[in-house]
Amino acid sequence: MRTSISIPSTPSSTARAKLPRVFSGASPAAPRWPNIRKPGDDWGNIFGIMSYLVLARKYRPRTFADVVGQDHVVKTLANALDSQRLHHAYLFTGTRGVGKTTLARILAACFNCETGVTSTPCGVCSACRGIADGNFMDLLEVDAASRTGVDDTRDMLTSAEFLPAQGRHKVFLIDEVHMLTGHSFNALLKTLEEPPEHVKFLLATTEAKKIPVTVLSRCLQFNLKNMRPEVIESQLDKILTTEGIAAEASALPVIARAARGSMRDALSITDQAIAHGAGAIATESVNDMLGIAGRDEVGVLLDALAARDGERLLAAGDELCDRSLDLGGILEDLQRAFHDLAVAVELGTSVQPPFERFGRAFSAEDLQLYYQIALLGSRDLEFAPDPKIGFDMTLIRLASFEPATSDHDIQPPKESRDSEPPKAREQASEQQAAPAEAVPGKPDEVDGDWHEIVAQVTPEAGVNAMILGHSNLLRRSEDHWTVRVDREHQSLLNDKRCEEIGSALSGYAGQTLRIDFEVGELSVESPAARRARLESQAREEAKAVLMDDANVRTLLSEFDGRLESAELLADQESPSTDTAASASDTGNAP
CATH class of the missing domain: 3.30.300.150 (DNA polymerase III, tau subunit, domain V)
Incomplete structure (x- = not known):
């Protein structure tokens, strides 16, 4: 017996009421379902959710021309690619956030760009876009920190025998390669020395000393440098200008110094500073966010030191401690100030604001002594029973070693910055x-x-x-x-x-x-x-x-x-x- 059931093309009102209203804007008569996701689509945009791409990802370099602060590496790689002198294994070393993985991905794009092996990949072909989006089949990124076993390494080497599915070369990008076990390195040695023609190895690590020399000898090693604060500051200025975000000029050097040579850290701090400042970046806001003392606060310490007033020096230190500022950072700021003043005294140049009023307050010998005291105090801060105690003892040492009289009389600092330098007493x-x-x-x-x-x-x-x-x-x-x-x-x-x-x-x-x-x-x-x-x-x-x-x-x-x-x-x-x-x-x- 055959039974037929007819289903109306339009659900009844009762049936429509039972339909789930999962998506915003869904109509009871015709619920709107999302389209099938296409490559490159953002799920957040499909579902109507606001998505924000962090600055470190949004401004990740896609070509060698976009890379800053690593000219020595970029020049070598570009010349090798243009002359078709391709090595089979590259090792990128350096601290976090200086561009190791970024350079490896750019190099993978150079190997597989549809226009040919070149130092200037087009960026629009399927291979370049796939590598940039992270869905290129022939770029296998391996996190050695989580796949340290020898079995994982053997599986990877087995897949290396197969020809590329999309591109010209099959590229293995092994991040934090120093985390591999000794057996994993041994399994990697033979293939790393004589890989198939279609295979390239790109290794990245922050601990090059932990990699066996047998592996190092099989790779071209590129040591990426920590970026200078001036380079980071210039790049931040360009990015913020592109983003249309207002930033005080004095705030960017603070971020650049806090990044300690890492461009990624600088962009992450910038993201945080934008959120902290409600869409704008101010120096005071950045200092509060990072818990560091501003140059004016350091100037207060120098004022007390120049006046030989130990009580005022300790009182200024107590005020900084009450604000829960980074005491190690304060000592580092003092070291920078002593360095700038020492260079100015030695070379006879002017002191950069706001410390120009201290240009004649200290002799060269005193600045050397003060710098050494601050340096040792910063180093020993972690060994003190309490950071506040270590900080106070450093200030006491600064106040105890009073400056020596020299061939010219030393005048205390003036409050007015635009006043003429004090003259020696007759x-x-x-x-x-x-x-x-x-x-x-x-x-x-x-x-x-x-x-x-x-x-x-x-x-x-x-x-x-x-x-x-x-x-x-x-x-x-x-x-x-x-x-x-x-x-x-x-x-x-x-x-x-x-x-x-x-x-x-x-x-x-x-x-x-x-x-x-x-x-x-x-x-x-x-x-x-x-x-x-x-x-x-x-x-x-x-x-x-x-x-x-x-x-x-x-x-x-x-x-x-x-x-x-x-x-x-x-x-x-x-x-x-x-x-x-x-x-x-x-x-x-x-």
Whole structure:
């Protein structure tokens, strides 16, 4: 028995009500179904969903001409392609986001472009579009981080024996190739050395040192460089201009430095900055987003450092910490500022804003010291019990090592940026060291033994003892003394040290003294040199006494030994200072 059922061409109203309304705009009478997806279609557009292509993908280079910052690699590859000198294995190394995979895909397009093997693929043929869209059958991208086993490698090599399905060459792009196991590398060696004519291997890695040398020797290796901030900044400016997005000029260098040589990171940060700034990029917004200090905040630290105000320096550091800024980044910004100032001081060039007001605030020696302190503080920050503690200790070290007086007076920074540089004062302060040429002959002898005075006013080791230990007392009147310090130790002199030494000498004299300091060559023996001479004499005398001992001579003779050194014990009395001084000292005694 045959039964026939008739179905109306138009569903009834009851049936229409039961139809699913999945798609926006669907009519109960005629539900709208999407068309079959064609290659290149975007599912988001088909379903009416807004889709956004991130800048790093939207502006990924499609030709060698679009690649920036890697001219040394592009030039080599282009010349090899134009001369048809094609290798079978290429290795691209470098940090993340510098263009390793991008260059590999461009090279794959050069191999398979329908116009022929060329350094300028057309970009419109099916092979070029397929490679750009990621659906080209003869470009097999392998993530070595997830397919590390030897079985995966053998399957890949088995497929290499088959001819290409679409293009001229079958290209294997192995990303993070250093993640392959040792057995996988061994399985790859033979095919990598003598692959079929239609096969090309493109390898990419961030850890070239982890790849066996047997693999490296079979590849042409291209080391991609970290991009300079200027290159990244220029590329960002072009992209933002194309996108029609407003950006402050001072914000782009901040993004370029934060990217640390990676163009992909720079574009990702730019995407984030656009979202953070509601469609625009402002410097303050970028600093807040990245948690870094602006140049003005760094200027506050430099102001306090130039003014020798440790309390204000720590207070400024506390304010930056309260804002939860990146403390390591702040120390790096200080390093950049010290570098720029040091270059300006050394070459005599102008300082770039906003630090031009510090052009005369620091000497070249001080900047070298400050840079080293900031560098070591940044390095040791991770070892501190707390980042705040490490940051504070770095600022304390910066404040403790006060700048040395130099051949010209150093003025504190001016608040106004357009004011003229400060002029040196006509007369040096009484407590500040001034350079002086060595006085020929013997200086004026003064009353009292300078060596004895130094020993009494600086009984303990310290910076003041070091300064006076390398000095001479040139002249002395009732209330006015002149002290000369050798040039090698002039960096230790500053207003605070001079004041402390003046107070100590005044206490020794029992009255207030005016102490003038000069810097020059010492014409007579300093207390430190005298002390070293006496210690050397004591050691030689002790050695002579030891060699005269019969037991020591017997020991050396029996074992064919020799006496290399002799040291005085701490509780052993050294030769009398007064006796040694009277025998060999021609110092500053009257």
